[in-house]
Structure formats: structure tokens, C-alpha cells
Amino acid sequence: MTSHTLRAPTRLLFGPGPSPVHPRVYEAMREPIVGHLDPFFFEVNQEIARLLRTCYGTANEFTMVISGTGSAGMEAAVANFVEPGAKTAIFANGYFSDRLAEMAGRHGAEVVRFEKPWGEVYSDEEAREFILRERPAVVAFVQAETSTGAYQRPHAIGATAREVGAISIMDCVTSLGGMPVDVDAAGIDVAYSGTQKALGCPPGLAPITVSPRGVEWLRQRKTKPVSWYLDLKLLLDYYESAHRYHHTAPISMFYALREALAVIEEEGLEARWDRHKRNHELFVAGLAEIGVEMLVAPAHRLWTLNTPKVPEGVNDLEVRKTLMARHSIEIAGGFGPLAGKVFRIGTMGYGSTEENVRLLLAALKEALGR
Ligand SMILES: Cc1ncc(COP(=O)(O)O)c(C=O)c1O
Known part of the structure; x- marks a missing residue:
């Protein structure tokens, strides 16, 4: 076993992610770390939230970052908004919508699926008809299905979910930063993503945004989410109001995300x-x-x-x-x-x-x- 400085090979990353990292993002990761309760860290966080709102197409005050990969964003959405017994309607047309269904099931949901062959998407009418028929408590779908390369229009899903009083969850892991996401225009309540795709950052964080309606729903939730680590109310206490210690945030990854988002803002x-x-x-x-x-x-x-x-x-x-x-x-x-x-x-x-x-x-x- 040799013990000289680590040197990784330079690959041309044209797979489904991780994607190539912008040089400025690598540089940001070399900045000295501060403590996870340092005011500088919270300033960086505020900036990240501001820049994320633009990418998501939202004015949601509740926009933050989960320490974990895209799947942690998915599990945070499910753990907080799917209560045991909640009827959860899944648009099942690929691997990641299957993962959403699997997670919802583990959190005790009654899962109902609308199957489509992989590579196909749902028309506005089909989406509307499914939600009106099932009248679920939660609707979940993948906007950019990485297993198939298909883009699902979110507008009819978001609007119909609101019509029946359901919370809508949208996976934007492969769209955020590369395609319109339209959280507010589509009336989506919860959207999450990952850093390693169109944001041009290494894997490791999961940006999430929640509508005021979703925040109000959370406030009224009587039961505690099974996951302590992904409990959004506890995370809010850390990042926003009290700055109460919750976990030791991976500081360098937050620098990376801040820089990746600044690069996006500069490009437009x-x-x-x-x-x-x-x-x-x-x-x-x-x-x-x-x-x-x-x-x-x-x-x-x-x-x-x-x-x-x-x-x-x-x-x-x-x-x-x-x-x-x-x-x-x-x-x-x-x-x-x-x-x-x-x-x-x-x-x-x-x-x-x-x-x-x-x-x-x-x-x-x-x-x-x-
Ligand atoms: C659409 C989609 N959702 C969720 C995930 C899970 O993200 P991660 O692998 O970062 O946990 C991925 C990962 O490729 C994805 O493409």
C-alpha cells in the first residue's frame, strides 16, 4: 500500500451523473472550513437559499439544503409529508418513481400507482383524471426521469393535487439548473434535487423547497416523522430560527453549492x-x-x-x-x-x-x- 498524495483519474463524465464539476466549484471546496454554527456558514446558507429559489422558479421562503444525496431529498419529502396510512398516488413510469413508491410504502403509505411504460409521460388529462379518481392525500412524481430521459410536465399534476387538497411532491434531480422547473407556476408543494447533475457540483447535498401551503401542513402535522435526521422542522430550527445544533453540516459541500449557484447566476x-x-x-x-x-x-x-x-x-x-x-x-x-x-x-x-x-x-x- 503506497501512501503518497491521492491522485484521481480525469474522466469525461457524460453519464447520468455525477457530471463534470466547474473549476470554480473545486476551488471553493479548498476554502477553510468554519464551524457548523459559525455566522459565516449561515450567511452562505442564506445566499444558497436565494440562488436556489431562482433555479426552482419559486418564492418559497422554506428553501434549504439537506446534508445527503438526492435520495436524502426524496426521503425528506416522503418522511415529512407522507403520514402512515396516507393514500399516496405515484406516477410510475421509471426507476426513480419506483423508488418514491418504495419509500412511501416504507413510511406506511397506501400506495396507488398509475403505470406507464418506461420512456412515456402523462398527458394533462391523464394526470388530472388519475388524481380526481383516487383523491389521494399525497401525489408524487419525477419531473426528469433519469432512467428513461423523459420530462413530465408538472402543471396539471400540481393544480389537480391542490384541487383535491393533496400535497404534491416533485423530483427535480435531473432538471434543476438545466431545464425549467416551474415550482410556483405549477403549484408544486415540495420539490427536491441533488447537486451532481445540471448544477455542476459534486454529489452530496439535496436542495429542497416547500410551499407556504406545505409549511402550514407540516406545522399542523400531529405525528412526528419516523426519521429524526430528515425532520424538516428540526432542520428549520438549525438553519433558520434558533440555529440550534442538529448535525455537523458538510461545510465544504455548502461552499461548493454556493459557488455552483453563483456560476449559474452569472451565466443567467x-x-x-x-x-x-x-x-x-x-x-x-x-x-x-x-x-x-x-x-x-x-x-x-x-x-x-x-x-x-x-x-x-x-x-x-x-x-x-x-x-x-x-x-x-x-x-x-x-x-x-x-x-x-x-x-x-x-x-x-x-x-x-x-x-x-x-x-x-x-x-x-x-x-x-x-
Ligand atoms: C431522478 C432521480 N431521483 C433521485 C436520484 C437519487 O439521487 P442520489 O443518487 O444522489 O441519491 C437520482 C439519482 O440519479 C435521480 O436521477
Whole structure:
């Protein structure tokens, strides 16, 4: 065992995340850490909350960060808003909506599912009809389904959930910072994300935002959430009002997120969305030129994560191994019903550039022998 300074290889991260990290974010992580009760830390937090509100498209006062990855954001949403016995309606069209259903079940929910084949999404009418029929206490769905590359419009879901008095939960892990999220415009009560996708930051934190209606619901909740660590009321006491110790926040990751969000503000959120859309479209056009088709219909594709179909007779694992061996390029394969059928290729955050798209296309063309 050698004990010299650690050196990690430089990979080209074009998988479903983590995505490439902006150099300014790496630099921010080298800043000296302060204590988790230091006023400077809370100032950084305030700034993070302000910048996150813009990305989420919300005025929600309750916008904070969970110390944990995207799944911690998901579990915080479920643990706080799904009470034992609560009927929870899940739009089940991919791996991460299955995870939402699994978590809700573990928290004691009565789960009802609206199944769709992976890669498809729900029309406004279908969403509305499901919620009106089930009249659930909670509705949960994934806006940007990383297992399929499909984007779910949130507006009809949010509006109908409010109509029946349900709390709506939206997973924005692969949309935040790369595509419109529209929390307020869609009337969503709880939205969470992760740092390692279109925000251009390492994995490790889960930004979450809760509507005033959601906060009021929480205030009235009689039972305590089973999870102590993810109890949003306790977290509020730490980050906001009393600054009472709750856990030792990972300070360097908060610096990283602050810097990633500052980079987004400087670029301009709409300019950033345009960049993601442009590079996604360039990639899709280049794939078409080499005869590779996409899984998802054009109107429902994510700009952050592309799912080209694996061409007939091609072994996806061999292609992925070749890309890694020859170019240090990481992409991912499909899983579940899409195993062996699609590639999952990220064009997100700092990684979404024209130069990267051209590099990816050239490497893929070579690996596919086209
Ligand atoms: C849509 C979606 N939700 C939740 C998660 C879970 O996030 P994490 O892996 O950071 O825990 C992911 C991770 O890829 C995701 O893509």
C-alpha cells in the first residue's frame, strides 16, 4: 500500500451523473472550513437559499439544503409529508418513481400507482383524471426521469393535487439548473434535487423547497416523522430560527453549492437552459446522422440526459467499455425494462458544451463502427 498524495483519474463524465464539476466549484471546496454554527456558514446558507429559489422558479421562503444525496431529498419529502396510512398516488413510469413508491410504502403509505411504460409521460388529462379518481392525500412524481430521459410536465399534476387538497411532491434531480422547473407556476408543494447533475457540483447535498401551503401542513402535522435526521422542522430550527445544533453540516459541500449557484447566476438561468437545449439538440441531430434513434418522443425529451436506443446487433456494454478504455468517457446503460436497449448519456451542467457533444459523437461513431 503506497501512501503518497491521492491522485484521481480525469474522466469525461457524460453519464447520468455525477457530471463534470466547474473549476470554480473545486476551488471553493479548498476554502477553510468554519464551524457548523459559525455566522459565516449561515450567511452562505442564506445566499444558497436565494440562488436556489431562482433555479426552482419559486418564492418559497422554506428553501434549504439537506446534508445527503438526492435520495436524502426524496426521503425528506416522503418522511415529512407522507403520514402512515396516507393514500399516496405515484406516477410510475421509471426507476426513480419506483423508488418514491418504495419509500412511501416504507413510511406506511397506501400506495396507488398509475403505470406507464418506461420512456412515456402523462398527458394533462391523464394526470388530472388519475388524481380526481383516487383523491389521494399525497401525489408524487419525477419531473426528469433519469432512467428513461423523459420530462413530465408538472402543471396539471400540481393544480389537480391542490384541487383535491393533496400535497404534491416533485423530483427535480435531473432538471434543476438545466431545464425549467416551474415550482410556483405549477403549484408544486415540495420539490427536491441533488447537486451532481445540471448544477455542476459534486454529489452530496439535496436542495429542497416547500410551499407556504406545505409549511402550514407540516406545522399542523400531529405525528412526528419516523426519521429524526430528515425532520424538516428540526432542520428549520438549525438553519433558520434558533440555529440550534442538529448535525455537523458538510461545510465544504455548502461552499461548493454556493459557488455552483453563483456560476449559474452569472451565466443567467435562461441562457443556461438555452445552452442545455442547444447542445442536446446538436447531439440528437448528430446521432440521427449515424442512424441512432432516440427512445423518447421529441416533445418529452430531457435536455440534460439523452437516451439513444442501442442499435440492433450492438452490445451496449462493449460500447461503454470501449469509450472508457479509449477516451476515458463514462456513459451509462439502461436498466430494468430498458437494460441493453438504451444508452444514458448526460449533457449537463459544466459538461454541456458544443465541444463535448462533438467529442462524444466522434467517439460513439468510432465505437459503434459507423
Ligand atoms: C431522478 C432521480 N431521483 C433521485 C436520484 C437519487 O439521487 P442520489 O443518487 O444522489 O441519491 C437520482 C439519482 O440519479 C435521480 O436521477
